[in-house]
Amino acid sequence: LLAGQGCNRWVMPYELSRDTLKEIQAARPVNMETEVVAYGRMPLAFSARCFTARAHELQKDNCQEICIQDPDGMDAYTKEDQAFL
Numbered sequence: 001l002l003a004g005q006g007c008n009r010w011v012m013p014y015e016l017s018r019d020t021l022k023e024i025q026a027a028r029p030v031n032m033e034t035e036v037v038a039y040g041r042m043p044l045a046f047s048a049r050c051f052t053a054r055a056h057e058l059q060k061d062n063c064q065e066i067c068i069q070d071p072d073g074m075d076a077y078t079k080e081d082q083a084f085l
């Protein structure tokens with residue numbers, strides 16, 4: 001379906017199983033590339049702004065990968081300093 005629209009690469013969602021990947025790979029066009037993340041934690045978010053860097057008062061372009069210190073994410077608080085969720 002996507003190859004017909006001009007797609008030449010897809011990234012496997014983290015939620016898919018190995019068996020599902022095998023099925024998709026068997027059916028995909030030969031010229032379609034597949035990207036699979038094989039190591040590391042699942043990203044918390046994709047954003048033009050890094051709120052973890054901001055919380056540590058670092059610029060996102062020089063964050064020193066501070067998120068590694070909070071591998072499960074950071075707790076969020078309301079403006080009234082109440083725990084969020």
